[in-house]
Amino acid sequence: MATAEQGAEKDADEAPGPTDEGRTPSGRHGHSAQRTPSGQPGSFGRRTPSDRGGSSERRTPPDRRGLSEQRGSSERPGPSDRRGLLADASLSAVLAGLITVVVSCSGPLLVVLAAAAAGHLTDEQTASWVWAACVGSGVTCAVLSWWTRIPVITAFSTPGAAVLVGSLGDYSYPEAVGAFLVSGLLMALVGLTGVFGKVMRRVPPGIVAAMLAGVLFSFGVGLFSALDGAPVAVLVSLATYLAVKQRSPRYAVAWALLAAVLVTAVVPGIDASSVDIGLTLPVLTAPEFTGSALVGLGVPLAVVTMASQNAPGLAVLAACGYRPDDRLLITATGLASTALAPLGGHAVNLAAITAAISTGEEAHRDPRRRYAAGVACGVFYLLAGVCGAALVGLFTALPPELIAVVAGVALLATFSTSLTQAVADEQGRDAAVVTFLTTASGVTLGGVGSACWGLVLGLVTHLALTARRRRGARREQQKAA
Numbered sequence: 001m002a003t004a005e006q007g008a009e010k011d012a013d014e015a016p017g018p019t020d021e022g023r024t025p026s027g028r029h030g031h032s033a034q035r036t037p038s039g040q041p042g043s044f045g046r047r048t049p050s051d052r053g054g055s056s057e058r059r060t061p062p063d064r065r066g067l068s069e070q071r072g073s074s075e076r077p078g079p080s081d082r083r084g085l086l087a088d089a090s091l092s093a094v095l096a097g098l099i100t101v102v103v104s105c106s107g108p109l110l111v112v113l114a115a116a117a118a119g120h121l122t123d124e125q126t127a128s129w130v131w132a133a134c135v136g137s138g139v140t141c142a143v144l145s146w147w148t149r150i151p152v153i154t155a156f157s158t159p160g161a162a163v164l165v166g167s168l169g170d171y172s173y174p175e176a177v178g179a180f181l182v183s184g185l186l187m188a189l190v191g192l193t194g195v196f197g198k199v200m201r202r203v204p205p206g207i208v209a210a211m212l213a214g215v216l217f218s219f220g221v222g223l224f225s226a227l228d229g230a231p232v233a234v235l236v237s238l239a240t241y242l243a244v245k246q247r248s249p250r251y252a253v254a255w256a257l258l259a260a261v262l263v264t265a266v267v268p269g270i271d272a273s274s275v276d277i278g279l280t281l282p283v284l285t286a287p288e289f290t291g292s293a294l295v296g297l298g299v300p301l302a303v304v305t306m307a308s309q310n311a312p313g314l315a316v317l318a319a320c321g322y323r324p325d326d327r328l329l330i331t332a333t334g335l336a337s338t339a340l341a342p343l344g345g346h347a348v349n350l351a352a353i354t355a356a357i358s359t360g361e362e363a364h365r366d367p368r369r370r371y372a373a374g375v376a377c378g379v380f381y382l383l384a385g386v387c388g389a390a391l392v393g394l395f396t397a398l399p400p401e402l403i404a405v406v407a408g409v410a411l412l413a414t415f416s417t418s419l420t421q422a423v424a425d426e427q428g429r430d431a432a433v434v435t436f437l438t439t440a441s442g443v444t445l446g447g448v449g450s451a452c453w454g455l456v457l458g459l460v461t462h463l464a465l466t467a468r469r470r471r472g473a474r475r476e477q478q479k480a481a
Contacts, residue, residue, distance in 0.1 A: 085146065089372040095254045096363035096410075097376030100153060100354045103407045105134070105384055108158040115161045115346075119168035119176060125344060128283040132345030134385030136336045140348055142378025144332060150322045151363065151374035153355035154333055157347035159308040160301045164346060167300075171293045178287035179297035180341035186302040187310075187347075188334030196306065197326025200314045207458040208315045209421035210432035214439025215312060215353050215451055216415040223408025230401035233263045237405050241412070253362050256409045264402045279386055282343040305347045306330075312451040313350025319418060320359040321367055352451060357407075360414035427469075431462035 112133060116126040133156035144152035168176055190196055226234050241256035310330055317324045329350060336348045357363070358373035422432040435458030443450045 085372065085375065088369040089376070090364055090369065092254065093358075093363050093370060093373040094376040095257070096358045096370075096373040097378075098380050099253065099257065099406060099410050100351075100357045100373070100377045101380040101384060103357065103410075104137070104155050104351065104354045104381075108156065108161070111158050111161040111165065112156065112346075115164040115168055118165050119171075119173060121173060124283050125173065125285070127280045129344035129346070131280045131282045131385045132340040132343040133348070134381050136340045136345050136348040138378045138381030138383075138385060140333055140336050140378070141381055142375050144329060145371045145374025145378065148325065148328070149368070149371045150317065150324060151355075151358045151370045151372075151377075152317075152324070152329060153313075153351040153358050153374055153377055154336075154348055155309075155351040155354060156345070157301070157305040157309050157349050159304045160347045160349075163300055163304055164297070167296055171290075171297060172288065174285055174288040175290050175293040176297060177285045177341055177344070178289040179293045179301065180346050181287050181338055182289070182294055182298040183302040183305070183347060184334050184337030184339075184341055186298070186334070187306060187337060187349075188331050190302075190306060191327055191330030191332075191334055194327045196310070196330060197314065200311060200318070200326065203315065203455060203459060204425075204428055204431070204462055205318070206422050206425045206428040206432040207435045207455065207462060208319045209418045210435035210458060211312060211439050211451055211454045212316055212319045212356060213415060213418035213422050214436045214454055215316075216356060216411050216418065217436075217440040218442065219353070219404075219407045219411045220415050222404040223412075226401040226404040226408070230264065230399065230405065233260050233401060233405055236260070236263050237409055241409050249361070249365075253410050257406055260402060260405045260409075264399060284342055285344065287342060301347060305349050307452040309347075309349040309352055311455065312352035313355060315455070316352055316355045317350075317359060319421070320356075320414075322359070356414040356418075357410045360411075360417065362410065362413050427465075428462060430465060431458045434458050434461045 109130070112129060113126065116129055121129070137154045137156055140154040141152060144154070164176075171179070223234065223238070237256045237260040240259040241252045244255045245252035310333075314324060314326055314329075333348045333350060337345060340348065358377055359370060363370045363373040419436075422436060423429050425432075435454045438457050439450050439454030441450055443453060445453060
C-alpha cells in the first residue's frame with residue numbers, strides 16, 4: 001500500500017495549486033506512514049511534550065496543513081485547508097464517493113425497509129427513517145472528512161437494522177425511538193473514553209488486513225456470480241476495467257461503472273413506476289422510555305453497531321494506512337445517532353465494507369487527497385436523503401446484478417492489496433488465515449457479525465501461537481545458559 005510520501009511522488013504531475021504552498025509530504029491531517037511518540041491516535045487534539053517545545057525535534061511551522069504527529073486529531077484546519085479542498089478534489093474521488101453511496105443505499109437500504117415493515121411503520125415514517133439515515137451519514141461523512149483530512153466514511157447500521165427486523169414489532173414506534181436515542185448516547189460515551197480505540201490499536205496489522213479481505217470477499221464473488229443473470233454487463237464492465245487500468249488506473253472504476261450502466265440500460269424489464277419523484281420531509285416522533293425497550297432494543301443495537309460496524313470501520317482505515325482519532329469519530333457518530341433518533345434514525349456509524357471504496361487507491365493515488373472522496377460521499381448522501389422516497393423506489397427498480405457488478409469492480413484493487421498484506425508476515429499468517437476465513441464465512445453469533453468474530457478468533461490464534469513461540473524461545477535460552 002502506498003504511503004503518503006510515495007503517493008506524493010507518484011502524483012507529482014497532479015500537484016495542488018498555490019493553496020498547498022509550503023506543504024510537506026506529511027503535512028495533512030489523516031495519514032502518516034510512521035508512528036511517532038506524540039502521534040498516538042485518540043489524542044483528541046491534546047498537546048504533547050514535543051508540541052510544547054520539550055523535544056529537540058524540529059517543529060513544523062504552524063501555518064502548514066497539520067503536524068505529522070497529529071494525524072487524525074480534532075484540531076481544526078486553517079483557512080488554507082478550506083481552500084485546499086477544491087484543489088484536492090478529483091474526478092476519481094468524486095466517483096468513489098458516488099459508488100460508495102450507491103452500494104450503501106442498495107442492499108442495506110432494503111434491510112431498513114424490512115425493519116420498517118416489521119414495525120408496521122407508515123409510509124411517512126419509513127421515508128423519514130430513510131431521510132434521517134442518509135442525512136446523518138452525509139453530515140458526518142462530509143464534516144469529519146473535511147475536519148480530519150482522512151476519508152471518513154459513515155453509514156447507517158445495517159446489522160442494527162437486521163436486529164430490528166426481528167424485534168421492532170414487539171414495541172411501539174415511540175418506544176423504539178427512545179431506544180434509538182439511548183443507544184446513540186451509549187455509543188457516544190464509549191467513544192469519549194477512548195478505550196475502544198486503544199483495544200483496536202493492539203490488533204496486529206495482518207489480522208486487520210485479513211478482516212478487510214474477508215469482508216470484501218463476498219463482493220468479489222458476487223461480481224462473478226452475477227454472470228448468471230447479467231453475463232454481458234459483467235464481462236463488458238470487467239473488460240473495460242482491465243483495459244482502462246493499464247493506461248489510467250484512477251479512472252478504471254469510473255469507465256467500468258459507465259459501461260455496466262449503459263449495458264444494463266438497454267436491457268428491457270426495468271420497472272421505474274415505483275419511483276416517486278419529490279422531496280422527503282422528516283417526521284418528528286416524541287420518544288418514550290421503557291425498560292423493556294431499552295434492554296430489548298437500545299442495548300443490543302449499541303453493542304451490535306460498535307462490534308459489527310465501528311470496530312471493522314476503524315480497522316479498514318488502519319488497513320489503508322490511516323490513523324484515525326477513534327474518540328472523535330465514534331463520539332461524533334454517536335451524537336449524530338442521538339440527534340436523529342426522534343426523526344427515525346436508528347444508528348449512524350463508521351462504514352466497513354463501503355469505506356474500502358473511498359479509502360483505497362482507486363479514490364486517489366495520493367492518500368492525503370482521498371478525504372475528498374469522503375466529502376463527496378457526504379454530499380451524495382445528503383442528496384439521497386432529501387429524495388428519500390424516490391430513493392426507495394429507485395433501488396427497488398434497479399437490477400441487483402448492476403449493484404453487484406459496480407461494487408465488485410470498485411473493490412477489486414482493495415481486496416488484492418488487503419489479501420497481500422494479510423499473508424505478508426509469515427509468523428502471523430496462521431492468525432490472518434483464521435481471520436479471513438471466519439470473516440468471509442458470514443457467520444452471525446449472538447447478533448454480532450462475522451467481521452467482529454474474525455477479529456476475535458484471529459487475535460486468539462495470534463496470542464496462542466505467540467505464547468507458544470515465547471515459551472520455545474525461553475527453553476532455548478535456558479539450554480544455551
